[in-house]
Amino acid sequence: MAIREEVIGKIIAVFKRHGAEAIDTPVFELRDTLMGKYGEDTKLIYDLKDQGGEICSLRYDLTVPFARYLAMNKTKQMKRYHIAKVYRRDTPAMSKGRYREFYQCDFDVAGEYESMMPDAECMRIACEILSSLDIGEFVIKVNNRKILDGLFETCGVPEADFRPICSAVDKLDKMSWADVKKEMVEEKGLPEENADLIEPFVKMKGRGQENFALIKALRETSLKDNARAMEGLKDMETFCEYLELYGVLDHIQLDMSLARGLDYYTGVIYEAVVVEGQVGSIAGGGRYDGLVGMFDPKGKQVPCVGISIGVERIFAVLAEKAKNNPNKQRTTETQVLVVSGQKDFLKPRMKLLAELWDAGVKSETIYKANPKMLNQFQKCEVESIPYAAIIGGDELEAGIVTLRDMATREEFKIARADIGAEVLKRLQ
Amino acid sequence: MAIREEVIGKIIAVFKRHGAEAIDTPVFELRDTLMGKYGEDTKLIYDLKDQGGEICSLRYDLTVPFARYLAMNKTKQMKRYHIAKVYRRDTPAMSKGRYREFYQCDFDVAGEYESMMPDAECMRIACEILSSLDIGEFVIKVNNRKILDGLFETCGVPEADFRPICSAVDKLDKMSWADVKKEMVEEKGLPEENADLIEPFVKMKGRGQENFALIKALRETSLKDNARAMEGLKDMETFCEYLELYGVLDHIQLDMSLARGLDYYTGVIYEAVVVEGQVGSIAGGGRYDGLVGMFDPKGKQVPCVGISIGVERIFAVLAEKAKNNPNKQRTTETQVLVVSGQKDFLKPRMKLLAELWDAGVKSETIYKANPKMLNQFQKCEVESIPYAAIIGGDELEAGIVTLRDMATREEFKIARADIGAEVLKRLQ
Numbered sequence: 002m003a004i005r006e007e008v009i010g011k012i013i014a015v016f017k018r019h020g021a022e023a024i025d026t027p028v029f030e031l032r033d034t035l036m037g038k039y040g041e042d043t044k045l046i047y048d049l050k051d052q053g054g055e056i057c058s059l060r061y062d063l064t065v066p067f068a069r070y071l072a073m074n075k076t077k078q079m080k081r082y083h084i085a086k087v088y089r090r091d092t093p094a095m096s097k098g099r100y101r102e103f104y105q106c107d108f109d110v111a112g113e114y115e116s117m118m119p120d121a122e123c124m125r126i127a128c129e130i131l132s133s134l135d136i137g138e139f140v141i142k143v144n145n146r147k148i149l150d151g152l153f154e155t156c157g158v159p160e161a162d163f164r165p166i167c168s169a170v171d172k173l174d175k176m177s178w179a180d181v182k183k184e185m186v187e188e189k190g191l192p193e194e195n196a197d198l199i200e201p202f203v204k205m206k207g208r209g210q211e212n213f214a215l216i217k218a219l220r221e222t223s224l225k226d227n228a229r230a231m232e233g234l235k236d237m238e239t240f241c242e243y244l245e246l247y248g249v250l251d252h253i254q255l256d257m258s259l260a261r262g263l264d265y266y267t268g269v270i271y272e273a274v275v276v277e278g279q280v281g282s283i284a285g286g287g288r289y290d291g292l293v294g295m296f297d298p299k300g301k302q303v304p305c306v307g308i309s310i311g312v313e314r315i316f317a318v319l320a321e322k323a324k325n326n327p328n329k330q331r332t333t334e335t336q337v338l339v340v341s342g343q344k345d346f347l348k349p350r351m352k353l354l355a356e357l358w359d360a361g362v363k364s365e366t367i368y369k370a371n372p373k374m375l376n377q378f379q380k381c382e383v384e385s386i387p388y389a390a391i392i393g394g395d396e397l398e399a400g401i402v403t404l405r406d407m408a409t410r411e412e413f414k415i416a417r418a419d420i421g422a423e424v425l426k427r428l429q
Numbered sequence: 430m431a432i433r434e435e436v437i438g439k440i441i442a443v444f445k446r447h448g449a450e451a452i453d454t455p456v457f458e459l460r461d462t463l464m465g466k467y468g469e470d471t472k473l474i475y476d477l478k479d480q481g482g483e484i485c486s487l488r489y490d491l492t493v494p495f496a497r498y499l500a501m502n503k504t505k506q507m508k509r510y511h512i513a514k515v516y517r518r519d520t521p522a523m524s525k526g527r528y529r530e531f532y533q534c535d536f537d538v539a540g541e542y543e544s545m546m547p548d549a550e551c552m553r554i555a556c557e558i559l560s561s562l563d564i565g566e567f568v569i570k571v572n573n574r575k576i577l578d579g580l581f582e583t584c585g586v587p588e589a590d591f592r593p594i595c596s597a598v599d600k601l602d603k604m605s606w607a608d609v610k611k612e613m614v615e616e617k618g619l620p621e622e623n624a625d626l627i628e629p630f631v632k633m634k635g636r637g638q639e640n641f642a643l644i645k646a647l648r649e650t651s652l653k654d655n656a657r658a659m660e661g662l663k664d665m666e667t668f669c670e671y672l673e674l675y676g677v678l679d680h681i682q683l684d685m686s687l688a689r690g691l692d693y694y695t696g697v698i699y700e701a702v703v704v705e706g707q708v709g710s711i712a713g714g715g716r717y718d719g720l721v722g723m724f725d726p727k728g729k730q731v732p733c734v735g736i737s738i739g740v741e742r743i744f745a746v747l748a749e750k751a752k753n754n755p756n757k758q759r760t761t762e763t764q765v766l767v768v769s770g771q772k773d774f775l776k777p778r779m780k781l782l783a784e785l786w787d788a789g790v791k792s793e794t795i796y797k798a799n800p801k802m803l804n805q806f807q808k809c810e811v812e813s814i815p816y817a818a819i820i821g822g823d824e825l826e827a828g829i830v831t832l833r834d835m836a837t838r839e840e841f842k843i844a845r846a847d848i849g850a851e852v853l854k855r856l857q
Binding site: 002003005006017018019020021022023024025027028029047048049050051052080086088090102110112114115118119125129242243246247248332333334335347348351352355358359361362363364365368369370 | 430431433434445446447448449450451452453455456457475476477478479480508514516518530538540542543546547553557670671674675676760761762763775776779780783786787789790791792793796797798
């Protein structure tokens with residue numbers, strides 16, 4: 002939990018630095034709200050039992066609930082973050098941080114804005130977060146659904162098959178082209194010659210400044226006659242210019258094989274990957290301009306773009322690192338243990354404890370009437386509690402407390418009225 | 430959300446002051462885990478649909494999952510807090526902060542310890558939390574299941590009916606004695622003369638120092654021959670002594686009508702109530718020494734005591750107060766808006782923005798290519814953003830930024846390299 006708190010704290014700090022406000026939506030959504038949004042992953046949705054009333058499911062992500070929230074409240078502009086658990090009936094893989102219940106940390110910008118500005122900010126946010134965590138080198142693969150759709154169009158894929166073919170392309174990070182092609186042809190009924198046309202494109206990628214050359218090269222392929230693809234390429238050029246201004250272009254890899262599985266993306270898509278280790282994708286997202294309109298009775302659209310940080314995978318990486326760290330992470334923040342060697346001194350200990358709490362000092366005493374002195378000091382050592390406040394008959398009479406610095410073993414006589422302030426001063 | 434964050438932040442600070450560590454348990458529990466723990470409220474449990482695999486329900490509280498966690502991990506001692514949502518198929522009442530999905534903030538101490546020490550600390554924690562929130566006067570009603578069970582025994586209630594009769598007594602805060610008696614006699618089959626014996630007891634209460642007199646008086650009633658009741662009275666005497674040491678006895682009201690609905694309590698029980706307004710119960714809990722054993726294959730017990738803060742009700746009270754407060758609560762923490770009156774100055778604005786982010790300043794710019802100066806200043810005012818960082822051709826050339834204090838309307842020329850540090854210094 003200490004690692005989690007630290008990671009989530011850092012993420013919230015970045016979200017706030019970018020002016021986001023927090024919102025919270027319920028863990029339940031109407032089942033109908035979630036249908037038709039997640040493509041093949043719809044089967045992973047958890048349903049609630051019908052106990053009367055509405056038919057509900059547990060949220061699969063935080064994006065669809067956000068879009069539903071915007072439509073219901075007729076909100077046209079919002080920059081929000083939301084950190085909460087989502088639920089998927091998936092096969093868990095603990096070592097990779099894949100669970101059925103897991104945190105997502107989402108930042109989204111809703112509103113009609115200057116093209117690519119919020120999209121570029123999402124990349125900047127991802128880079129700020131991933132750089133602030135000790136997880137090593139990362140790269141953010143980016144692509145654009147407009148380019149992909151234009152590419153499919155150019156390669157003769159029927160419009161109705163764009164999403165299934167897209168979902169096949171998305172598997173290229175785990176499967177060979179041969180297997181992906183097989184899926185396209187055998188499962189999804191695409192003629193082999195059309196699949197072959199796609200192949201050279203999905204092998205194209207650039208990084209940093211190379212992205213500009215790649216965009217230029219793509220503009221000279223068969224895509225040049227496709228309006229959708231050319232619009233997507235223009236968008237990506239602007240996007241990369243902004244990322245250069247934001248100082249993060251070096252992390253960005255334009256990768257034509259990146260497709261993302263979910264149905265709702267309409268523009269830029271991205272996925273951050275840790276270069277070393279087994280963790281893989283650690284953040285993802287994209288633009289979804291059509292989702293809010295699906296929940297509005299008049300189909301009124303609110304364009305949106307967002308990024309979702311998969312913190313469980315980050316926890317998995319950091320927990321692995323912490324194992325090899327000799328400095329044990331504390332699970333509590335206790336500053337003082339109230340200690341006594343005197344028999345039947347429970348009540349004086351409790352009274353001093355209350356005074357420390359009154360002074361705002363994080364303090365405990367052992368919940369026993371007559372604990373051994375050794376056990377009390379041991380608790381300090383095992384739990385890295387920095388100070389012991391020792392009280393006995395002599396201290397009580399003199400109106401003092403003996404404060405022991407557990408690291409140096411030095412002891413100080415402190416006037417009882419000053420003990421709280423003294424501890425806080427020493428800990429500063 | 431700003432109110433929530435503030436309240437939850439204060440509560441966590443108190444939990445940490447008392448040396449608690451954070452844990453997290455899943456939102457699902459096996460349905461069997463939750464059965465037989467909540468008495469009449471079992472009907473309020475949400476079940477998941479059977480989609481294959483285990484039969485699960487959503488947690489009804491954080492206490493049963495904690496007990497299950499202790500048993501599964503064979504943990505014998507733990508002081509933990511857990512802040513998370515719980516789920517109840519109840520009739521919502523928004524104005525009272527009663528929802529189907531709501532936060533609970535729980536603190537619990539598990540372990541074999543000096544009698545009443547952790548129990549008294551739970552009261553101290555409740556008082557620290559409730560005093561730190563601006564919710565007015567509160568009182569914590571306390572009682573003890575040992576006294577209640579002894580009382581029922583003395584009044585001739587069969588042992589098998591203790592829990593149902595207890596649950597009837599628990600309704601005395603909402604129903605008259607006549608109605609409660611009716612429930613005991615007609616619904617729960619208790620002979621009328623036995624119900625009449627209970628009446629004088631459940632009308633007894635004390636507050637602060639009076640609690641000691643009440644304990645003394647109870648020791649002189651028919652309870653004097655009941656070992657269970659006498660043990661409970663001894664416990665409550667110690668409890669009140671400790672609460673006096675902890676400086677919170679004045680908030681404590683020993684109230685023989687307090688029974689609590691849940692089955693699992695075995696000792697001290699308590700419920701905090703706000704004196705004025707419609708909110709009612711705002712925290713509750715008690716000792717549950719038998720719960721962990723229900724999940725241990727060998728029935729091995731771990732005594733526990735805990736307190737649960739019902740924050741939704743606190744949010745409801747504070748939201749009501751905030752409505753009447755002329756100072757609008759900010760929903761973001763943005764410190765600077767990057768502003769320009771110059772045409773086609775989007776990229777210079779974005780570059781300055783990135784420099785502010787690099788310096789750790791919470792900053793935004795309007796997501797438009799050519800926003801009007803007036804609209805930019807208006808955003809600052811509406812959202813209480815304290816500074817505008819103005820950049821135009823002159824500033825760019827001179828390597829400066831014009832920093833405008835939105836409250837005083839003063840403007841300062843700041844060297845561009847110093848702008849981040851300058852803003853942070855001024856905001857300190």
